[in-house]
Amino acid sequence: MTTTLDMTSTPLRDVNVTLQAAARAQANETYVIANPRGAHAMACGLDGPLSVTIKGPTGYYCAGMNKEASVTVEGSAGPGVAENMMSGVVTIEGDASQYAGATGHGGLLNIKGNASSRCGISMKGIDIVVHGNIGHMSAFMAQKGNLVVLGDAGDALGDSLYEARLFVRGSVKSLGADCIEKEMRPEHLETLKTLLEQAGADAKPEEFKRYGSARKLYNFNIDHADEY
Amino acid sequence: MCGIVGLFLKKDDLRPKLGDMLTDMLITMTDRGPDSAGIAIYGDGAEGAVKITVQSDAPQSAFAGLDAELGAALGVTPEVKVVDTHAVLTLPEAKAAEAIAWLEARGLRIMGSGASMEIYKEVGLPKDVAARFGLREMGGSHGIGHTRMATESAVTTLGAHPFSTADDQCLVHNGSLSNHNQMRRKLAKKGVMTRSENDTEVGAAYISSRIAEGASLGEALEGTIEDLDGFFTFVTGTKNGFGVVRDPIACKPAVMAETDDYVAFASEYRAFADLPGIEAARVWEPEPATVYFWER
Numbered sequence A: 001m002t003t004t005l006d007m008t009s010t011p012l013r014d015v016n017v018t019l020q021a022a023a024r025a026q027a028n029e030t031y032v033i034a035n036p037r038g039a040h041a042m043a044c045g046l047d048g049p050l051s052v053t054i055k056g057p058t059g060y061y062c063a064g065m066n067k068e069a070s071v072t073v074e075g076s077a078g079p080g081v082a083e084n085m086m087s088g089v090v091t092i093e094g095d096a097s098q099y100a101g102a103t104g105h106g107g108l109l110n111i112k113g114n115a116s117s118r119c120g121i122s123m124k125g126i127d128i129v130v131h132g133n134i135g136h137m138s139a140f141m142a143q144k145g146n147l148v149v150l151g152d153a154g155d156a157l158g159d160s161l162y163e164a165r166l167f168v169r170g171s172v173k174s175l176g177a178d179c180i181e182k183e184m185r186p187e188h189l190e191t192l193k194t195l196l197e198q199a200g201a202d203a204k205p206e207e208f209k210r211y212g213s214a215r216k217l218y219n220f221n222i223d224h225a226d227e228y
Numbered sequence B: 001m002c003g004i005v006g007l008f009l010k011k012d013d014l015r016p017k018l019g020d021m022l023t024d025m026l027i028t029m030t031d032r033g034p035d036s037a038g039i040a041i042y043g044d045g046a047e048g049a050v051k052i053t054v055q056s057d058a059p060q061s062a063f064a065g066l067d068a069e070l071g072a073a074l075g076v077t078p079e080v081k082v083v084d085t086h087a088v089l090t091l092p093e094a095k096a097a098e099a100i101a102w103l104e105a106r107g108l109r110i111m112g113s114g115a116s117m118e119i120y121k122e123v124g125l126p127k128d129v130a131a132r133f134g135l136r137e138m139g140g141s142h143g144i145g146h147t148r149m150a151t152e153s154a155v156t157t158l159g160a161h162p163f164s165t166a167d168d169q170c171l172v173h174n175g176s177l178s179n180h181n182q183m184r185r186k187l188a189k190k191g192v193m194t195r196s197e198n199d200t201e202v203g204a205a206y207i208s209s210r211i212a213e214g215a216s217l218g219e220a221l222e223g224t225i226e227d228l229d230g231f232f233t234f235v236t237g238t239k240n241g242f243g244v245v246r247d248p249i250a251c252k253p254a255v256m257a258e259t260d261d262y263v264a265f266a267s268e269y270r271a272f273a274d275l276p277g278i279e280a281a282r283v284w285e286p287e288p289a290t291v292y293f294w295e296r
Helices: A012-023 A185-196 A222-227 B011-031 B059-063 B067-073 B093-105 B124-133 B179-187 B199-212 B219-225
Strands: A001-005 A031-032 A051-055 A069-072 A087-091 A108-111 A123-131 A146-148 A165-168 A177-183 A209-213 B002-009 B037-043 B048-057 B079-084 B086-092 B111-114 B119-121 B142-148 B164-167 B169-177 B232-235 B241-246 B255-258 B264-265 B281-286 B292-295
Touching: A001 A012, A012 A031, A108 A185, A123 A185, A123 B059, A165 A185, A209 B037, B002 B011, B002 B169, B002 B241, B011 B037, B011 B124, B011 B142, B011 B219, B011 B264, B037 B124, B048 B093, B048 B119, B059 B079, B059 B086, B067 B079, B067 B086, B067 B093, B067 B119, B086 B093, B086 B119, B093 B111, B093 B264, B111 B119, B111 B164, B111 B199, B119 B124, B142 B169, B142 B232, B142 B241, B164 B199, B169 B199, B179 B199, B199 B219, B199 B232, B219 B292, B241 B264
Parallel strands: A001 A031, A031 A051, A051 A069, A069 A087, A087 A108, A108 A123, A123 A146, A146 A165
Antiparallel strands: A165 A209, A177 A209, B002 B142, B002 B264, B037 B119, B037 B142, B048 B086, B048 B111, B079 B086, B164 B169, B169 B232, B232 B241, B241 B292, B255 B264, B255 B281
């Protein structure tokens, strides 16, 4: 059963209360949100299986803290989409603004367009696939998970990186402190193949380069003072 | 936090609706800036004439008989249009400097001047400010607006945006500049004076002084990336169009939309929701440290 909520007549808070209750009911229902008009914090805090399609662009913090639910935005997303996501799938048909997937612990964030600055900042286990380009300072202090970029990456990719894995098919404008290109081993190609399939991305794992932490900033070292 | 909106029309048939469209955009940005609001609107101007927008906290007494008194001083009587706390004086271009000096000496605040630009700004909620000035009824080719949440200077009319520091030029800003006092002193040494303690006015004066020195609008905006320190998303209006630039960190939001009919700028997509044809518009986020401008 599909339920449609129209935001020209249903206030944002009522929409979110309805979606959150449906998620908690564990019934895996399908919801369509019409006329989102760039509203903030849409479909956030969903804590259970639910399918939500938002028919247009969203504002700040869409699908934040998502757990198990599947949220699709048929448009562009504002800053902080899928922030602190735990599991589930968030798909953005258009572009995503800054800090997409920030601090995400798990699940898949699939961005069909471009993501701007600070994509995946401090990610902690989320997988992010960006079909276009990403902006500067992406994956800053990223701890765990995979960031896959089919296009180009901006300045200072992976600055102060921990153990997240970064895969970029296009060019990287510059690498951040302690981020280096690393060997692509068979297990990485396997991970990449799975993620590209999940995201419906038209690319081959062999076309990508892998970047990761040089692990020189983990502990203070006087010889690296100029890198701090 | 502040809200910025801008609208540049490509076709003349939307001109009568410019104020209406900008007002909706401005009111939607109230959440980002409820302290004060302002708009610069570029409308029709007469050949050889200049429009000077002035403001007074006591408009009834300040504007009564203003046309006759200024007329006696200048030798030519200006046309005076009173709009709430503001008045727009239209007079021959050659008399502009003399008129501005006379108006300032009389204690009126100069909001801006130019062949086509009029500026309206006041303290209060954007919807109230828009209603006081009848912004919805205003037509024009392009305009920029601002809703303010004050950080760097007090909540006053003079602290509201847009800031104009040269004929037909104005600036709105989301962010805060950290080297504005130093830049204000540098500009003052060159004879470029500002009227307020506000950081954004320094940004506006910087751009105006670069243009006065021969730079193009694009070059002046490029210069802000090198010479101004702090956070900024700037939208600047000129007689022929508007420009957009963000600092290299780009933490202040920005989104743009373009159709065959217009180019629109806003801090958030929400401000675009009522624009005609927005569903089919090209919508994108302007890149950091990159200058964009549209001119007719």
